[in-house]
Amino acid sequence: MRTAYSVQTVRAAETELMARLPQGALMQRAAAGLAAACADLLGRVYGARVVLLVGSGDNGGDALYAGARLARRGAGVWAVPLGARIHEGGLAALLGAGGQVADDPFEVLAGAELVLDGITGIGGHGGLRPDAVPVARAARGSNAVVVAVDLPSGVEADSGEVRGEALRADATVTFGTYKQGLLIDPAKEYAGTVRLVGIGLEAHLPSVPDIEALQHADVAQLLPMPTGESDKYRRGVVGVVAGSARYPGAAVLAVAGALRGGAGAVRYVGHAAEAVIARFPEALVHGGPPSKAGRVQAWVVGPGLGEDLDVVQDVLDSDVPVLVDADGLRPLDPSALRDRAAPTLLTPHAGEAAALLGMPREEVESARLASVRELAARYGATVLLKGSTTLVAAPDEGRSPVRVNPMGTPWLATAGSGDVLSGLAGSLLAAGLEARDAGSVAAYLHGLAARHALTDGAPITAYEVAGALRSAWRDVRESG
Numbered sequence: 001m002r003t004a005y006s007v008q009t010v011r012a013a014e015t016e017l018m019a020r021l022p023q024g025a026l027m028q029r030a031a032a033g034l035a036a037a038c039a040d041l042l043g044r045v046y047g048a049r050v051v052l053l054v055g056s057g058d059n060g061g062d063a064l065y066a067g068a069r070l071a072r073r074g075a076g077v078w079a080v081p082l083g084a085r086i087h088e089g090g091l092a093a094l095l096g097a098g099g100q101v102a103d104d105p106f107e108v109l110a111g112a113e114l115v116l117d118g119i120t121g122i123g124g125h126g127g128l129r130p131d132a133v134p135v136a137r138a139a140r141g142s143n144a145v146v147v148a149v150d151l152p153s154g155v156e157a158d159s160g161e162v163r164g165e166a167l168r169a170d171a172t173v174t175f176g177t178y179k180q181g182l183l184i185d186p187a188k189e190y191a192g193t194v195r196l197v198g199i200g201l202e203a204h205l206p207s208v209p210d211i212e213a214l215q216h217a218d219v220a221q222l223l224p225m226p227t228g229e230s231d232k233y234r235r236g237v238v239g240v241v242a243g244s245a246r247y248p249g250a251a252v253l254a255v256a257g258a259l260r261g262g263a264g265a266v267r268y269v270g271h272a273a274e275a276v277i278a279r280f281p282e283a284l285v286h287g288g289p290p291s292k293a294g295r296v297q298a299w300v301v302g303p304g305l306g307e308d309l310d311v312v313q314d315v316l317d318s319d320v321p322v323l324v325d326a327d328g329l330r331p332l333d334p335s336a337l338r339d340r341a342a343p344t345l346l347t348p349h350a351g352e353a354a355a356l357l358g359m360p361r362e363e364v365e366s367a368r369l370a371s372v373r374e375l376a377a378r379y380g381a382t383v384l385l386k387g388s389t390t391l392v393a394a395p396d397e398g399r400s401p402v403r404v405n406p407m408g409t410p411w412l413a414t415a416g417s418g419d420v421l422s423g424l425a426g427s428l429l430a431a432g433l434e435a436r437d438a439g440s441v442a443a444y445l446h447g448l449a450a451r452h453a454l455t456d457g458a459p460i461t462a463y464e465v466a467g468a469l470r471s472a473w474r475d476v477r478e479s480g
């Protein structure tokens with residue numbers, strides 16, 4: 001599991017730790033780890049040409065002290081000051097070690113092998129300021145390896161947003177813990193390979209992180225596996241209420257996802273039974289209503305329902321876990337959902353989330369973490385907010401971290417892909433996973449399947465993603 005903390009939590013832990021250490025000790029630890037990572041990347045430090053982009057805060061200080069360490073080992077190091085102030089101790093250390101302040105930033109960048117981006121870290125807001133933009137572009141356009149100090153400059157540390165221009169790094173060396181933005185797109189894409197340097201902060205961080213991301217081994221542990229005693233009912237039956245005469249395809253795609261989620265059987269209820277059976281003879285089909293269709297261990301309701309929304313309440317009246325997606329999200333009443341005894345999992349995209357919260361879509365997009373937490377609290381449901389980084393929050397007032405999906409790909413923004421995801425997550429619910437696990441494991445497998453399907457870099461269809469779920473599952477199992 002990869003975990004991350006908000007800036008507020010990091011600063012509180014830092015204050016606690018600093019009170020026990022001599023002044024400046026923490027920054028020295030950070031700089032030592034940073035210099036060691038740079039030495040690894042350079043291979044040979046002696047004679048290497050290093051440029052430091054230095055902002056006005058401690059992030060610049062880290063860069064200057066690391067630069068001083070490299071200069072002492074024989075590197076040529078030039079600082080490019082980009083803030084109204086500069087960390088004085090760091091600058092003195094650099095100059096004392098034989099480093100210099102660059103006369104012409106563009107000239108030193110043209111010959112650089114390594115650039116340390118210390119413009120802003122957790123204290124930065126908004127994109128790069130105008131005077132830093134041409135310098136950052138020159139750094140990116142050079143042949144140098146760009147290493148971000150703590151975070152790529154120009155990204156939002158907490159939300160992972162990039163509001164203006166940011167400096168794309170080849171690698172990021174982060175201190176004490178991952179910052180939230182390092183796990184959330186688009187900032188995550190700017191970070192390159194992330195290396196975590198321990199500075200003793202760990203012991204002062206709360207045991208429950210603010211956010212977490214599953215990795216292969218976590219998913220492998222959560223995947224349902226049949227045992228010798230399993231029959232199809234013990235493995236779970238998932239009921240899928242989806243599709244309509246107008247949108248039969250949504251039913252086919254949701255069933256395709258459900259068949260590959262580990263449940264023992266899929267029971268389809270709705271007006272697209274012929275289309276479902278034509279593609280999947282193994283599905284059990286019923287005309288409806290869901291409450292008369294026979295026992296299931298979890299329901300999926302919503303994809304492609306169109307206007308036929310009475311079934312949503314019928315399903316919510318059941319006493320088993322229910323996943324509500326797409327059209328099914330329209331008629332939801334928060335207090336009725338909060339009163340359900342069994343878990344509910346909602347899977348909106350940003351537009352649907354905005355409608356559920358009664359706010360403009362842009363507000364959800366610009367505060368996705370806060371929005372998913374708010375939705376979960378208000379509706380008393382686990383919420384999976386789809387997007388470039390899918391987020392999953394439980395309705396427990398922050399007791400469990402928000403899960404972020406590290407496996408997304410922009411190729412998943414394709415028609416029907418959400419229908420596959422809802423069938424898959426519902427199947428995992430029926431197989432016995434908790435709602436937060438079902439949602440986050442489904443998002444992970446779905447993203448991984450898209451990557452498997454994308455073998456030749458050409459566009460993929462939702463149906464192909466469903467088909468690749470088997471190889472995604474195998475990939476996870478083999479590594480677990």
Ligand SMILES: NC(=O)C1=CN([C@@H]2O[C@H](COP(=O)(O)OP(=O)(O)OC[C@H]3O[C@@H](n4cnc5c(N)ncnc54)[C@H](OP(=O)(O)O)[C@@H]3O)[C@@H](O)[C@H]2O)[C@@H](O)CC1
Pocket residue numbers: 010011014026027030055056057058059060062083084119120121122123124125126127128129149150151154175176199201
């Ligand atoms: N916490 C820890 O445990 C440890 C922290 N450490 C390090 O300290 C870093 C945090 O340092 P920090 O607090 O001084 O903030 P930092 O990111 O350097 O920014 C400072 C100033 O930049 C400015 N500024 C703002 N936005 C900007 C923009 N878009 N573009 C340009 N400038 C912008 C703004 O000042 P202004 O110019 O507005 O006066 C702001 O006050 C952290 O990331 C890590 O590297 C480690 O050494 C040890 C352990």
Ligand SMILES: [K+]
Pocket residue numbers: 059117118119120121148149150151152153
């Ligand atoms: K930085």
